[in-house]
Amino acid sequence: METNNPGKQEGIFARKIACEILVQIVKEGRSLAQIEEKHISQIPPGRDRSLARELVYGVLRQFFFLEGIANQLLQKPFKGKDTDVRMVVFLGLYQLEFMRVPEYASISATVELTRLFKKAWATKLVNAVLRGFQRGKEELIEKLDESARCAHPEWLLSVIKKDWPKNWQAIAEANNQQAPMCLRANLTHATRDDYMRTLAQADIQSEACKVNRSGIILHHAVDVVNLPGFAQGTCTVQDLAPQFSAELLLIEDGNRVLDACAAPGGKTTHVLESFGERIALVALEKDEHRVQRLKENLARFEGAEKVTVHVADAASTDSWWDGQLFDRILLDAPCTGTGVIRRNPDIKLLRRPKDIRNLTQQQSRLLNELWALLKPGGYLLYATCSILADENSRQIKTFLASHEDASYDDLDVKWGHNTGYGVQILTGEQQMDGFFYARIRKLELK
């Protein structure tokens, strides 16, 4: 007798779940963030869960490399309905090339996984592709074109190359690395050093970020429930790069401050913890589900009830604005997310060239609409987690050219690349996500 119980063979169930997640992303265009937890939670906590996550993130990071290898070993492309088998091939190749699993174990686990799909032809094919890779690995890798070797889609790599002719290789490399888990220490609760000592007592090893005052880099990712004081707002999980925004806004007591695209609330809570009741804070988010996350995040902080939260599209001012101008506006605009590919490797698969244009139009509309809500003498801080010039420096250049009451305010900072129209942090620099800031001052026209 033979069993078909996936739990029997070690790690097969984890591999099966990883495969299901990949199929949903590749075939149905779902985002990893939408579906990851739902699927992963089917696996009992522990080693198998980490295995499934490692496989999903790994295959997504190396997707275009694996595709380049597989295409050489296959006689004809997979049909859409066989995306599951295609993903098994990618999983198998990934394990062979990137994981410390003995080769025979990788192959046998992958072949075993194939059998779950009840497609008899597939077992033979998967086996043949994996053995083929084992035999001709060097030559197969040698034959890959540049974008496959960098594991990026061709169009994206060429945009990055054009925008960053000297840095594109470092960017591509950083995009394929695992990002560290980072925290922002709430400096009104304790100094960063003190909080790091508290972490060490909880057996969480960390190092201080060298370019900002609040950032902490954890040596290993941990569940937030294990972070001391998390529920009380003593720390927030946030990459290092966005931690500059509260400072760059130049907030003064009594200011009316708008956070225009607030969820999940990393920057909103930063402003709140730094200025509390000394300012009036309004947060907008157009996505209702994301508003829930914003509210949950705010709830950990003192004074959260004083924050005005609207479910609204910032650009449709009629729907939410009470007619009072703002002293400070933070516009962390919707973007391609090309600066956070290392955290969201599915971006490389899901983004399309036309998205850049749609997003730049959306950004420009937001800039224009929000500009009217800014008090003369006030500041607008434009931020994105993109590394593309179209969304960043070129966007700001265009805006400045069409608004005579807008004055570019050069940021005097020791990090990133000054483009002349804002400062760009490139992915991986000082361990940060790719991020962009530009500050614009509104002039009082006579």
Added chain:
Amino acid sequence: MALLKILHYPDDRLRIKASPIDVVDDEIRTLADDMLETMYAAPGIGLAATQVNVAKRLIVMDISEEKNQPRVFINPELIEYQGEIKTEEGCLSVPSIYENVKRYEWVKVRALDKNGEQFELEADELLSVCIQHEMDHLEGKLFVDYLSEMKRNRIRKKITKLARETL
């Protein structure tokens, strides 16, 4: 030790009723060892002599995770049974087909071990299902016989096609 060739449905030799083993000698013990090796390599959790083209009443199995609890049953007989359980079964002679089959939930079996000593064993869950599945083989019966004729025909076609492809 040697790997044996497993017969595949719809091979007629899978329909032969196996004869009792008179003497448990070295030849039988070697057969049992080879069958276990073949079963582990497949991989499967149970194998009947019928499946390796030996019409003798001998079955082997190992349902442990670690694959370190081989069991050998010679001339097995069901002496008591109780309840009903429906689980998904597969068979090394019917590759890549998995279907739900109804079995007794609990069984008591009497058999000879590798030394020819008689023993009795009570089994439930997977072990019970596996014993019944392997004992069926000795009667020339396969788990697909419990399925509807339509399903069985589909399976036969699928396996014949698979066999052609792997030639």
